[in-house]
Amino acid sequence: MHHLTSDNFDQNAREALRDPVLHGALRNLADNFVERRRIAMSSVDDWEGLRTRARAIKDETLAHLDEYLLQFVENAEKGGVKFHWARDGAEACRIVLELVKASGAEMVVKSKSMATEEIHLNDALEAAGIEPIETDLGEWIIQLAHEIPSHIVVPAIHKTKGQIADLFVEKVGIEKTGDVDVLTGTARRILRQKFAEAKVGISGVNFGVAETGTILILENEGNIRMTTGLPQKHIAVMGIEKVVPRFTDLDVFLKLLPRSGTGQRLTAYQSLITGVKKRPDDEGPDEIHVVLLDNGRSKMLSHPVTRQSLACIRCGACLNACPVYQQVGGHAYGSVYPGPIGAVITPQLMGLSKAKQLPYASSLCGACREVCPVKIDIPELLLHLRAEIADNNASNVKRKFSERLAFKLYGSMWSRAGRYNFGTKAARVMQKLVVRKGKIGKVSGFIAKLVPPLGAWTAWRDAPPIAPKTFRQQWREKLRSGNGN
Amino acid sequence: MSTVEVLERVGCDVDFDERQTCCGQPAFNTGYRREASDFAKRFIEIFEDAETIVSPSGSCTAMVKHFHELFPGDEEWRHRAESVAAKTHDLCGFLVNLLKVDDLGAAFSGRVTWHDACHGLRDLCLRDEPRQLLRNVKGLEFVEMTNADVCCGFGGTFSVKYPEISAGILDNKIEAIEKANVTTVVSGDSSCLMQIGGRLSRIGSKVKTMHIAEILASRET
Numbered sequence: 219m220h221h222l223t224s225d226n227f228d229q230n231a232r233e234a235l236r237d238p239v240l241h242g243a244l245r246n247l248a249d250n251f252v253e254r255r256r257i258a259m260s261s262v263d264d265w266e267g268l269r270t271r272a273r274a275i276k277d278e279t280l281a282h283l284d285e286y287l288l289q290f291v292e293n294a295e296k297g298g299v300k301f302h303w304a305r306d307g308a309e310a311c312r313i314v315l316e317l318v319k320a321s322g323a324e325m326v327v328k329s330k331s332m333a334t335e336e337i338h339l340n341d342a343l344e345a346a347g348i349e350p351i352e353t354d355l356g357e358w359i360i361q362l363a364h365e366i367p368s369h370i371v372v373p374a375i376h377k378t379k380g381q382i383a384d385l386f387v388e389k390v391g392i393e394k395t396g397d398v399d400v401l402t403g404t405a406r407r408i409l410r411q412k413f414a415e416a417k418v419g420i421s422g423v424n425f426g427v428a429e430t431g432t433i434l435i436l437e438n439e440g441n442i443r444m445t446t447g448l449p450q451k452h453i454a455v456m457g458i459e460k461v462v463p464r465f466t467d468l469d470v471f472l473k474l475l476p477r478s479g480t481g482q483r484l485t486a487y488q489s490l491i492t493g494v495k496k497r498p499d500d501e502g503p504d505e506i507h508v509v510l511l512d513n514g515r516s517k518m519l520s521h522p523v524t525r526q527s528l529a530c531i532r533c534g535a536c537l538n539a540c541p542v543y544q545q546v547g548g549h550a551y552g553s554v555y556p557g558p559i560g561a562v563i564t565p566q567l568m569g570l571s572k573a574k575q576l577p578y579a580s581s582l583c584g585a586c587r588e589v590c591p592v593k594i595d596i597p598e599l600l601l602h603l604r605a606e607i608a609d610n611n612a613s614n615v616k617r618k619f620s621e622r623l624a625f626k627l628y629g630s631m632w633s634r635a636g637r638y639n640f641g642t643k644a645a646r647v648m649q650k651l652v653v654r655k656g657k658i659g660k661v662s663g664f665i666a667k668l669v670p671p672l673g674a675w676t677a678w679r680d681a682p683p684i685a686p687k688t689f690r691q692q693w694r695e696k697l698r699s700g701n702g703n
Numbered sequence: 704m705s706t707v708e709v710l711e712r713v714g715c716d717v718d719f720d721e722r723q724t725c726c727g728q729p730a731f732n733t734g735y736r737r738e739a740s741d742f743a744k745r746f747i748e749i750f751e752d753a754e755t756i757v758s759p760s761g762s763c764t765a766m767v768k769h770f771h772e773l774f775p776g777d778e779e780w781r782h783r784a785e786s787v788a789a790k791t792h793d794l795c796g797f798l799v800n801l802l803k804v805d806d807l808g809a810a811f812s813g814r815v816t817w818h819d820a821c822h823g824l825r826d827l828c829l830r831d832e833p834r835q836l837l838r839n840v841k842g843l844e845f846v847e848m849t850n851a852d853v854c855c856g857f858g859g860t861f862s863v864k865y866p867e868i869s870a871g872i873l874d875n876k877i878e879a880i881e882k883a884n885v886t887t888v889v890s891g892d893s894s895c896l897m898q899i900g901g902r903l904s905r906i907g908s909k910v911k912t913m914h915i916a917e918i919l920a921s922r923e924t
Contacts, residue, residue, distance in 0.1 A: 228865065235867050541854045545871040579865065581858025581872070582732060584825035601732065608734030625730055629738040632725045633745060657904055671863040678870035679901030692704050693719050 223552035224564050227575040230550035240376050240547050247375055251538040254481025255589070261483060262473055272474055273593045275467050276529035279459075280519060286428040286461045287510070293431030297493020299506045306513045307337030313509050314339060314420065314453055315346050321451050323348065323417040327409075329437065329445040330354035331422025332370060332532055333455040333511055335554040336567065339420070350420070351412045353441040355405055362389045368548030368556060371479045371534035376547050409441065419445035423456035423508070424531070425471060429464045430492060433508070436475065438486040446489060452503040457511050459519075459528035471531060474591035479533035514567045523602045527566060529592040530559055536586035536596060542579055551576060558586035562599040570606060570613045577603035620670075639690065646684050653683045705920035706759040706794055712920075713804050715757075722749050728766040731773070732859050740773040744780065747787050755801075756791040759916045761823025762892050764793040768826065793823055794916060795891055799832040810841040811921040813886040817845070818876070818899065819852040820892035833891055833915055840918060848883035850875070857898040873902050880910060887911045889918055 223230055234240055259265050279286050291301050302317075304310035318326055326343065328334065328350050340361070343350045352361040356374040360367055362385055367373030374382070379396060387394045392404055421442060425434040433454060435442050446452045462468065476482040495502040518524045537543045537557030548556035553564040553573065561580060565573040577600045586596040606613045631637045651665060652658045652672070658681035666673025675681055710717045727742025747770065750756050758764045768791070770784035798804050817837060823829045830852070838845050856862065856872030863869075876899060880888050888903075888910055890896050900912035 231865065231868055235871055541856065541872040541875075542865075542868055545868050577734075578861065579868075581821070581854050581856055581861045581869070583821040583854035583858065585821075585854065588825055601734070604732070604734030605736045606734070608736070621733075625733065625735045625738055628729065629735075629741060633741060635722050635724055638724045659905070671860075674863040674866040675901070677866055678873070678905070679898065680904040681901055682897060689704065689719075690721060693707075693721075696704075696707075 224568060224573040224576060226552060227550060227579050230552055231546040231579070234546040234550045239378055239381070243376055243378060244544050244547055247369075247372070247538060248544045251481060251535075255478060255535060255538070256481075258477035258481045258483055262477070268470060268473055269591055269593050272470050272531075272591060273529060275462060275470060276592055279462055280525055280528055283458065283461070283519060286463055287458060289428040289463075290426050290431060290461045291510075293429065294426075294433075294493065294508065295431070297431055297506075299431065299493055299508055302507060302509045304509050304511050304513070307511075310337045310455060310509050310511050310513070311339055311342035314455065315342060315348070317451070317453055317507055318343070318348055318418050319346070321417045323451075325349040325351060325412065325416060326418040326420055327351050327353050327412050327416040327445050327449065328357075329419070329421040329435070329442040330357045330373070331420070331455060332554065333422045333457050334420065335367060337455070337511065337513065339455070351409070351416070353409050353412070353439075353445055354437070355402060355439060355441075358405060358409065359385065362386075366549070366554055369534060369537055370532050370555065370557070370559075371537075376549065413441075413444045413448050416449045418451045418453060419447075419449040419503070420453045420455070421446050423454050423460050424475070425468060426456055426461045426508075427463075427465050427468065428461055432465065432490050432492040434468055435489045435491070436472075436485040436487070437489070438480075438482075440487055443487055443489050446491060447502055450503055451505045451507070452491075453507045453509065455509045455511055457513075458515050459530075475531055475533050478535040478589065478591040518566050523598065524566060526594050527559075527562055527599060529594055530563070531592060532559075533591055535589040535591065539585040539589045541581065541583060541585065551579070558596045558600075559594070562596055562603060565603055570603065571615050574607055574613075574615045577607060639688075642684060642688060649683055656683065657681070658683060705914065705916035706757070708920040709794070709798070709807060709916055710757060712807060713798065713802055718753070720749050726763045726766040728762060729859055731766065731769065736773060743770040743773050743784065746770070747780070747783050750791075751783060751787050753790070755797070756787070757794055757797050758791065759794045759914060760892050760894075761793045761820050761827055761829065762894060764791055765822035765826035767791040793827050793829060793891065795823070795832040795836060796827060796829050799835060805832075805835045806839040807836065807919045808841075809839075809919045809921050810843075810923060811918050812842040812923070814844045814846055814884065815887045815889055815918070816848040816880065816883045816885045817851060817915075818848075818855060818880075818888055818890040818895055820890050820895045821854050823891045824852055829891070833889075836915065836919060837889065840921075843918070846883050846885055848879045848885070850879050855895045855898050857894050859894070862898060869898075870902070873898060877902055877906070877908075881908070885910060887913055887918075889913050889915050891915050 262268060302313045304313055340350045352358045356372060359374045359382055368376040383394055383396060386392050386401055390404060421435060423433050424436050476485045494504055494506050515528060518527045536559050540558050543557040551560045553560050555563045561576040565576055580600050582597045584597050607615045631641050652661050658676060661672050661676040707717050725742060726746055727739040731739035768788045770788060771781050774780040817833055854872060855876045856869040861869060888899060896912040903910050
């Protein structure tokens with residue numbers, strides 16, 4: 219069982235920073251994925267235009283989400299797909315469990331799905347005595363290790379080849395090997411057997427097309443095709459924001475998603491599923507069930523700023539580009555959604571009080587916004603959430619008294635030139651306590667306790683002392699010397 | 704004073720209103736919108752009669768462009784915020800894009816690299832402007848470092864809220880600066896320079912930090 223620690227970002231991050239193995243893995247991620255994305259991007263003529271179109275499609279969909287969802291349901295039902303609406307994660311799990319139990323299955327195969335991670339479906343299945351088998355290689359590794367994914371697209375990115383080899387020795391009972399082909403071959407052999415036995419396959423959904431009732435799922439390993447095609451019953455868990463109006467809209471997203479996520483022009487497999495099998499001899503499941511998941515999404519939809527959170531297509535590009543994610547990895551965020559998009563989605567899904575540090579886990583550099591294929595303004599969302607947190611009434615999150623006081627003081631001292639000048643003078647006197655050899659080195663002990671930001675700053679960096687002559691003084695001298703033009 | 708010198712050199716009539724203090728970005732970025740809107744109102748009142756407002760900071764300039772968000776449902780202030788934002792420019796953007804000047808006749812000897820401050824780059828879209836200005840400085844050897852456009856890890860209160868992460872990001876920047884083998888690292892935001900310079904100073908590096916205005920005002924080789 220894993221534990222979500224979304225409210226302990228600071229501790230988690232400190233631990234992550236001390237992990238040299240993680241650091242190496244993250245550096246690879248940053249170097250490889252960022253570069254691969256750049257190359258893949260350049261194979262499209264008008265990347266900016268594509269992003270603009272994608273966002274326009276998402277905005278249009280979200281503005282009429284109720285209509286498009288109903289259209290999607292109506293058209294998919296024509297193909298024999300059955301629909302279930304889930305208000306929250308618990309309800310979604312309950313629905314899936316009932317469907318699995320009805321088929322008499324004791325084991326289900328699963329393909330990689332962030333929606334099922336979000337609702338902790340595996341925990342619910344296990345608690346009911348049903349064994350879920352993750353069939354995406356990375357997800358399977360994570361499942362063997364009893365962990366949660368640390369990346370939206372590459373769930374086991376924090377693990378090295380050596381660690382995975384050890385895990386296979388321990389959990390699967392093979393002899394230790396560093397040969398990746400042997401490791402993947404082992405996984406394939408075990409998972410193929412499970413596919414053959416499974417009565418139920420559970421997947422997520424990348425896009426649901428309203429116009430045709432089609433589901434599109436992207437992947438590289440072929441396991442999704444087997445998860446959705448071999449068992450008699452296919453259950454897809456789909457966030458309500460995953461719908462797009464027209465089939466041709468997929469063209470835009472198929473160009474953007476693989477390039478942004480893995481730097482591929484296209485994923486190896488694209489499964490388009492439109493209804494159950496028509497004749498007994500056809501391939502494919504007899505039953506397809508789609509569980510439409512709200513779980514906080516309607517609330518995001520209701521506000522003009524937070525609504526854009528629902529445009530996310532889960533490509534992971536913002537994680538790869540984020541300097542903070544590159545330092546601490548995914549687990550520090552304590553949520554199935556890490557990185558910049560996680561820092562805005564997690565507090566909205568779980569409640570600000572359970573993830574109040576996450577909106578601050580960013581230097582607001584904007585690299586996420588720059589790479590986002592659907593132009594989500596993540597810094598704007600972070601600032602929006604910070605404002606909600608600072609407003610106690612809106613968030614029920616208590617801010618530290620010292621912080622509130624600091625901003626009150628800042629608000630009053632820095633809002634008048636006289637007080638500002640006085641502050642500068644006072645600081646110039648006070649700094650004598652800490653300035654040595656023309657700079658402020660490491661400040662610890664009493665003064666650091668008294669002024670925590672000074673301690674935090676100087677633990678790593680020197681600070682410059684206040685200039686001997688301020689700009690204002692120099693400006694006045696200039697005016698006096700009659701050189702004011 | 705370097706900014707004043709540069710502006711006067713290109714023929715601007717520079718004024719400094721001594722009532723001005725802060726744009727309020729620290730409050731805005733930490734979520735304290737009421738405090739931030741007080742700062743914004745003050746800024747607007749002081750500056751709205753100016754013909755053009757130039758700031759030697761991409762970050763402060765970007766904040767001015769955010770002012771309008773602080774007045775939801777208040778059309779009058781929103782409008783005033785927008786008109787002030789429209790005539791507020793970062794120094795580099797003002798020189799190159801508005802005045803069409805990219806050679807200030809400056810001279811500076813040294814091997815110099817440019818650090819893209821995030822707000823200047825991503826909020827104001829100034830990528831080529833500062834580089835163009837630097838390349839035209841006599842005696843200056845311009846070197847592009849790797850990942851010049853990646854954050855230095857400052858991020859305002861982030862730098863003291865999560866100092867370890869901030870320092871981790873910073874160390875990547877320091878590594879790139881050292882690899883570039885330069886004498887001086889230049890940027891358009893004093894906060895990045897404080898962050899980068901603070902670490903360079905701590906590790907005893909000889910590399911100096913300078914604001915681009917200081918380089919552009921320089922006449923020595």
